[in-house]
Each structure stands twice: as structure tokens, then as C-alpha cells.
Amino acid sequence: MKMMEIKNLFKIFGDNPERGLKLLNEGYSKAEVLEEVNLTVGVNDVSFDINSQEIFVIMGLSGSGKSTLLRCLNRLNEPTAGEIKLAGENLLELDQEELRQLRRDKFGMVFQNFALFPHKTVLENAEFGLEVQQVDKSEREVKAKEALEKVGLAGWEEQYPEQLSGGMQQRVGLARALAVDPDILLMDEPFSALDPLIKKEMQDKLLDLYYQLDKTIIFITHDLDEALKLGDRIAIMNDGEIVQLGTSEEILTNAKNDYVREFVQDVNRSRILTAEDIMTEPLELVYEQDGPHTALHKMRTNQISSIFAVKDKRKLEGIVKIEDVVTAINQGEEELDGLIQEVSTVGPEDNINELFAQIADLDIPLPVLDDQGRLLGIVIKSNVLANLAGNKV
Amino acid sequence: MNNLVDLLSTKIPLGDWVEAVVDFLIINFSGPLNLFSEVVSSLIDGFEGVLSFGHPLLLIIIFVLLAWKLKGVKIATFVAVGFLLVLNLRMWDYLVITLAAIITSVIISLMLGIPIGILKAHNSVIDLITRPFLDFIQTIPPFVYLIPALMFFGLGNVSGVLATVIFAIAPPIRLTALGIKQVSDELKEAGRAYGCTTWQMLYKVELPLALPSIMLGINQCIMLSLSMVVIAAMIGAGGLGEPVLRSLSTVDIGLGFEAGLGVVILAMVLDRLFGRDE
Incomplete structure (x- = not known):
């Protein structure tokens, strides 16, 4: 079953982005658009579906547009053109109030640098989404505590984020997202700031939660190992476009072009240990x-x-x-x-x-x-x- | 050529223009000006009434307890010794008048300054407009705006408060705006991603995170108010500035020192009570 359908999505940064759109439709490249009208193309004509309850990984190097694409999905970045359908509804047609409601009900988001509130305790951080929804205090405490327990942070409720290690802080970030019980988890390079061992531990934790919880996860990374480990399907992005979309097996064995081939080779090369x-x-x-x-x-x-x-x-x-x-x-x-x-x-x-x-x-x-x-x-x-x-x- | 020299040597009548504007305001806005005057003077009178209710020792005890609760024994001791010294030097009544004027000025400054600071942080047009005004009021010699204050409200403490507000409003505006601008984009993004309304964003994310900066602005506002309240004695605002001014005109070093010490003690008490712990 399809969770989201993205059709011909564009995101162009700058004044009067329509000018850039016109050029792109005429076949200009990202670099040419920058040169001609001084506009930065973040996402260039991207179409794909996200299946219900899969881990969909978007990977690419920095500047490839992966974070921009993710932020288009809940309109933190306002797409310039295209269509994003969630349960048959085009998100780009929602007004501000409907959009806010959608963000509250459907999405949970996890950030690269955790984005925890330093003035709130672990519990209050986990409660944040519910607090915004004006759920009453006792109910949101119960839900936030459940979420903290799921990520293995029971007993840490009264600490402040700065007292926690990076891995634990990101667990709080994850708990904050889970507490609102969203359908879709948007994860923007959530483990990139962690050291390798903790990273692996968090990946395992995420998979563990994924098997328990029936969520759709959209996961951004620049690390192919991580993508291969987590992704049911992987979309590889370059210059704002998706250059290949497929399962890990397809990506590894059947690279569509040189860009992907280079990625995959890098992986194999790094496996030759000395x-x-x-x-x-x-x-x-x-x-x-x-x-x-x-x-x-x-x-x-x-x-x-x-x-x-x-x-x-x-x-x-x-x-x-x-x-x-x-x-x-x-x-x-x-x-x-x-x-x-x-x-x-x-x-x-x-x-x-x-x-x-x-x-x-x-x-x-x-x-x-x-x-x-x-x-x-x-x-x-x-x-x-x-x-x-x-x-x- | 001659014309150009003439043009350059002709003085621009800037002073006349400013006078004309002030005259215009006085004539055409007497209603709002009177209202402002009424509100401010009743505020000052109210605070003076509260502060001079009962024996001075009662107020000193309240201040000491407050200091003890907020900042501990050391500061409380300092408040006790300082205020008793002021009382002994017969400066207490002046101090009460000064304190009432400061409280009034600070309340007005913060009620205007913090919202302006919030707007300034969010709106680039307001940011652009307020910047030269803030530069202006922060750098022009404070004596200069005693004059329009005097013209609007005559001699007395309302003029003093107006001049003080103008003098002390810049830090709360600037530091509120700065504090809000310094909230990291990722945190604001987290707020938006979880569906914050503009209002929720402000009081759940931006203001709490900007609080240290805003507190600094409040502290600065109090300190500047105090220094201006003394200067405002020149236009009849009363308070500790009055004996200072009198000692100056009679070359009375003893009186000047006693009144000056009163100002210093009040300044230190206010700073220790409402400042951030260093």
C-alpha cells in the first residue's frame, strides 16, 4: 500500500523561483540555472512513492538535496511545484491551519543535531509534540514515559539533555517523535553525529522499534553502509535528482550510472582491510x-x-x-x-x-x-x- | 561659484525644524500627552505610597528577606548594611522617591521594549527602522532629551520618567531581539515540525531560549534607569539626584558624598538582586 506519492516535485531557492522552473522544464541543468538566473535548485523534478510501513532511505552526499527533499515532505521547505499526496490528499493544497494539524497528527521528526530544548527535562522534551497539541499534563506524561521506555531511557526523565551523551540525546529525540504516535517518522541524518559504535547501537534500536511499531520511516543518510543496513528501498540523490531507486541488492549489483557505481565501489574498497x-x-x-x-x-x-x-x-x-x-x-x-x-x-x-x-x-x-x-x-x-x-x- | 559658497555657508535650520515638530505635537496631541502624564504620575505616586507605607525599617526588612530568598545570606547582609546606612544618613526619603521613579520607568521600558524586541527579531523592516533610532537614543547626550520631556510635561517627575524610559529602553529591545535571533534554526524547525502555532513558537521555544539574554536586558534597563533618574533631578524629578544637584550648586562636598553614596548603594542592591549570578 502506498503511504505517500510524490510527483514532479521541485524546490528552487531564491526570489521568483518560477523563472528557474521554466528553465528546468526547458532542459537547463542545475548549474546552468544558477548561472542564468542565480537560483539554487534544491530538488529537481523528483517522483517516487513511499510504501506503507517501509524504511525508505534517501541517500546522497552533502548538497545533493536530500535534506531539502525531506523537508518538502512536511513543507518545512515550501515546494516550488509538484504534488505530494498523503492518503489521497495533496499536501501542497493545505492551508496553514490544516498543515499544522497534519504535522501534529501524521509526522514525527528526528534531527541530525538532536534539536532538544536545553531548558526542558528529558521528559518535557519527550512531551513536546503533545504539549503543542494541548494534550493535558497527566496524559502526555504517561505517553512520553512510554515513549522513553521504548527507546530505553526509563529512569532518565528528570535529567536535562546536556547531562546525556550524544547517543542518549538522540534517543530522547526519537522518543519525542514516537510520543505523538505518528504514521511517518522523518529522520534527517539522525545518527551522523554519533560515534561509530553508538551509531550501530542506534541503528539496531531503530530496526528493533520498526519491527514492533508499524511505522513508515523516511531516513536520510550520507552513509551507504547505513543505507544498506536499514533501507527496504534506497533512493540515491545527486544534484537534486534521484539517480537510482531500488532495494539494496539492486543498488549493489546493478548500478544505473557512474555516480552510483562510484558509491558502491567505495563501499567495496573500504572493505579491504589492512x-x-x-x-x-x-x-x-x-x-x-x-x-x-x-x-x-x-x-x-x-x-x-x-x-x-x-x-x-x-x-x-x-x-x-x-x-x-x-x-x-x-x-x-x-x-x-x-x-x-x-x-x-x-x-x-x-x-x-x-x-x-x-x-x-x-x-x-x-x-x-x-x-x-x-x-x-x-x-x-x-x-x-x-x-x-x-x-x- | 558664489552661489555654491553661499549655499554651503547657510546653516541648515535643523534646530528650528525640531522645535517646530515639538510645538506641533504639543498643540495637536495635548489629549494623549495629558493621558500619558496622568497615568505615569499616578504610577509614580502609587509606588511612592507603597514604598513609604509604614516605618522605613519595615521596607528594609522586606528587602533583606527578599535578598535572602533570592540570593542568599551574603547579599542579604549587604542589603541590610547598605540600606541602614542610607537611613542613618537621612537619605531614605530621597531613595524612596528615586526607587518609585525607577520602578515606573523600568515597567514602562519593559512593557514597550520586550514586545518591540520580539517584533524586531521577526520582522526585517522593523529591524531596519528601529536600528537608527536605537543608535540615536543610545549615543545622544542624555541631557538633550531632558528638553523635549520638559516641554511636553513641564517640571516634575513625569518628565523625569519619560527621559528615563527613552534612555533605558534600548537594552531590553536589543537584547530581546538578539536572544530570539540566536535561537538555533534547528530548534525552531523542531517547533514547526511538531506543529507549533506562531504563538506557541514564541512562548514555548523562542522566549524560554532567549531568557538569559532578556534578563540581561532587564538588568541593564534597571541600571540605566538609575543613572538617568539622577540626571532627571535637573528637571525637578526629585529623589537622590536632588541633594546631588544641590551639593553641586552650593559646593557642599559632604552632602554630595552622602547622596552619591546613596545612589551607589541603591545601584548595587538592584544589580545584585536582579542581575544574573556571575
């Missing part, structure tokens, strides 16, 4: 002055069975294994030097396939060295294997 990407910091090292007892102690406290030996400025000497150290201690040995064995090493730029070949039949980590022979980090077998599996997506 040693630098997957290396970790060694738990502990032994240094020149350390003897066998120290080495044993360090291995025991970190529960490892071998340890890398370095001298000044982390120059790698080799590896010391626990069985050799134990033997040496039993024989009353005081020096570590004789116990250091040579190991094979890799460089930071070596790719994961080469790493796999080297590490497959080793039972110790692979040290990653820079061109001066200094230890940058170590690569562990499980890391290589996990990332190789991820690469097959």
Missing part, C-alpha cells in the same frame, strides 16, 4: 632490563603464553615463550637475551588476505612493524578470520 585496521595494542611487552622473573610475571598477570621483547623506542627484538622462561628460571638463569626467538613480521599496509596466508599456521600473534622496525601493534588470528568473514557480505 593490518593497521585490525591490529590491537599488545597487552604487555618485555624490555631490555627485564629478566625471566619479570617476563613470567607479566605473562601470568595478562594470561598470555608468549610476549614480545622490545628495546629502546619499541624496536622489536623477538618473542619470548612461557615454556622457555620457566625452564630458564629453573636453571637459575638471570638473563632474558638467550630466550628471545625471531618471528615473522608484517607491515601496516599489508592487506588482510596476505595476513591470512601468514598467520594461518602460527600459534603466536603477528607483530606489525613500521619501516624503522618499531612495533606498532599486533594482529591476532581471530581478528583476521572474523574480518575475512565480514568481507564476504
Whole structure:
């Protein structure tokens, strides 16, 4: 079932946008319109449908018009021409009062920088949409609390936004949108300002809510990974136009033009990891002055069975294994030097396939060295294997 | 050539024009002017009546309690010591008159200034029109608008209040407008996206977020009112400015210092009570 139908939508910024419209209809490009009449084309003749209860992702780079398009859907940006139908009604024909009512009833919006009110508590922020609708205090508290619970913020009601981390602030933003129980969630790059781990967590949370709640979600992002993860269908925008619309599979396997192809290639390229990407910091090292007892102690406290030996400025000497150290201690040995064995090493730029070949039949980590022979980090077998599996997506 | 020199050496009769305009206003708008005069003088009288009701100590105690409640023990102590000193120096009656004039001026300034500030933030035409007026009233020597005030309302505290309002109205206008303009676009967008009416936008989003700036404007308004009320003594507004002026004309350093100290204490009390915590 169709939720929204968008037909021949244009948004042109500047005075007398009709002039630009005329030129666009005559086949001028966005750049030519800017040059001829000094008008900026935000959205250029876009038509698509949004299905009921799907996650529709609009993606593109900054300046591609994706946020402008989203804001046309609830007329935060007034479209210059076209048609937006919601339940058979053309939104562009509504007067201000009807529009306000529509925004209150049908839409919830989540913003890139959260747009929370700093003078309101978490609960009051979540209540905002209901407050605007003049729902009475007790009822809106109940609904806002429910919404906060859904996003996992129960117990944080009385805090202020600035006391919360970015991820939690965006949860409040999400709760504010859910509290009004809208049909459509408009999400404008909601997770772009979050760090990668929190971002992933929020994406999972959103999917989780999506499966529970029967909402239509229109989601803006510039991150193809995010689009592929969330989107039932993805529209890729460039210069105000939709250059391709399809499922993730279609986009990945059947890019319509060079612009999309480049996007998709970028994704595949970024999946080729190097040693630098997957290396970790060694738990502990032994240094020149350390003897066998120290080495044993360090291995025991970190529960490892071998340890890398370095001298000044982390120059790698080799590896010391626990069985050799134990033997040496039993024989009353005081020096570590004789116990250091040579190991094979890799460089930071070596790719994961080469790493796999080297590490497959080793039972110790692979040290990653820079061109001066200094230890940058170590690569562990499980890391290589996990990332190789991820690469097959 | 000669004509040009003549033209350049002829003085533009700007002063005459201004006089003509003021005369015109006095003759043709006597009704509204009288009404304004009535309202203002009854406001001042009202506040004076309230402030001088009962023994001065009663008012001092009320102020101290207010300070204690709003700002804590330290400020309350300061208010007590300061006001008792003023009372002891026999300046209390002057202080009450000054305070009544300040309260009246500040109320009028804010009632006009905050709405104008709100309009100024939303309407670029009003913004453009008000800007030169604000520049003008903020930079012209304050003595100068004692004259039209005098011409409209004669000697007395109504003229004093009018001059004070003109002097003190700029900060609430400017800082209200600034505060509202500084509300981030994303927050305003959030308001619109959830269906705020223009009115809801103003009192649920813009005013609360502009509040720190507006409070600063109110604080500035109070301070400027105080400094003008003293100058307004020159046109018979009474209050603490009166002994200051008298000490000047009789070269009485002692009286001048005592009255001046009264002004300083009142200024500090008002600032600490209604200023933002630093």
C-alpha cells in the first residue's frame, strides 16, 4: 500500500523561483540555472512513492538535496511545484491551519543535531509534540514515559539533555517523535553525529522499534553502509535528482550510472582491510632490563603464553615463550637475551588476505612493524578470520 | 561659484525644524500627552505610597528577606548594611522617591521594549527602522532629551520618567531581539515540525531560549534607569539626584558624598538582586 506519492516535485531557492522552473522544464541543468538566473535548485523534478510501513532511505552526499527533499515532505521547505499526496490528499493544497494539524497528527521528526530544548527535562522534551497539541499534563506524561521506555531511557526523565551523551540525546529525540504516535517518522541524518559504535547501537534500536511499531520511516543518510543496513528501498540523490531507486541488492549489483557505481565501489574498497585496521595494542611487552622473573610475571598477570621483547623506542627484538622462561628460571638463569626467538613480521599496509596466508599456521600473534622496525601493534588470528568473514557480505 | 559658497555657508535650520515638530505635537496631541502624564504620575505616586507605607525599617526588612530568598545570606547582609546606612544618613526619603521613579520607568521600558524586541527579531523592516533610532537614543547626550520631556510635561517627575524610559529602553529591545535571533534554526524547525502555532513558537521555544539574554536586558534597563533618574533631578524629578544637584550648586562636598553614596548603594542592591549570578 502506498503511504505517500510524490510527483514532479521541485524546490528552487531564491526570489521568483518560477523563472528557474521554466528553465528546468526547458532542459537547463542545475548549474546552468544558477548561472542564468542565480537560483539554487534544491530538488529537481523528483517522483517516487513511499510504501506503507517501509524504511525508505534517501541517500546522497552533502548538497545533493536530500535534506531539502525531506523537508518538502512536511513543507518545512515550501515546494516550488509538484504534488505530494498523503492518503489521497495533496499536501501542497493545505492551508496553514490544516498543515499544522497534519504535522501534529501524521509526522514525527528526528534531527541530525538532536534539536532538544536545553531548558526542558528529558521528559518535557519527550512531551513536546503533545504539549503543542494541548494534550493535558497527566496524559502526555504517561505517553512520553512510554515513549522513553521504548527507546530505553526509563529512569532518565528528570535529567536535562546536556547531562546525556550524544547517543542518549538522540534517543530522547526519537522518543519525542514516537510520543505523538505518528504514521511517518522523518529522520534527517539522525545518527551522523554519533560515534561509530553508538551509531550501530542506534541503528539496531531503530530496526528493533520498526519491527514492533508499524511505522513508515523516511531516513536520510550520507552513509551507504547505513543505507544498506536499514533501507527496504534506497533512493540515491545527486544534484537534486534521484539517480537510482531500488532495494539494496539492486543498488549493489546493478548500478544505473557512474555516480552510483562510484558509491558502491567505495563501499567495496573500504572493505579491504589492512593490518593497521585490525591490529590491537599488545597487552604487555618485555624490555631490555627485564629478566625471566619479570617476563613470567607479566605473562601470568595478562594470561598470555608468549610476549614480545622490545628495546629502546619499541624496536622489536623477538618473542619470548612461557615454556622457555620457566625452564630458564629453573636453571637459575638471570638473563632474558638467550630466550628471545625471531618471528615473522608484517607491515601496516599489508592487506588482510596476505595476513591470512601468514598467520594461518602460527600459534603466536603477528607483530606489525613500521619501516624503522618499531612495533606498532599486533594482529591476532581471530581478528583476521572474523574480518575475512565480514568481507564476504 | 558664489552661489555654491553661499549655499554651503547657510546653516541648515535643523534646530528650528525640531522645535517646530515639538510645538506641533504639543498643540495637536495635548489629549494623549495629558493621558500619558496622568497615568505615569499616578504610577509614580502609587509606588511612592507603597514604598513609604509604614516605618522605613519595615521596607528594609522586606528587602533583606527578599535578598535572602533570592540570593542568599551574603547579599542579604549587604542589603541590610547598605540600606541602614542610607537611613542613618537621612537619605531614605530621597531613595524612596528615586526607587518609585525607577520602578515606573523600568515597567514602562519593559512593557514597550520586550514586545518591540520580539517584533524586531521577526520582522526585517522593523529591524531596519528601529536600528537608527536605537543608535540615536543610545549615543545622544542624555541631557538633550531632558528638553523635549520638559516641554511636553513641564517640571516634575513625569518628565523625569519619560527621559528615563527613552534612555533605558534600548537594552531590553536589543537584547530581546538578539536572544530570539540566536535561537538555533534547528530548534525552531523542531517547533514547526511538531506543529507549533506562531504563538506557541514564541512562548514555548523562542522566549524560554532567549531568557538569559532578556534578563540581561532587564538588568541593564534597571541600571540605566538609575543613572538617568539622577540626571532627571535637573528637571525637578526629585529623589537622590536632588541633594546631588544641590551639593553641586552650593559646593557642599559632604552632602554630595552622602547622596552619591546613596545612589551607589541603591545601584548595587538592584544589580545584585536582579542581575544574573556571575
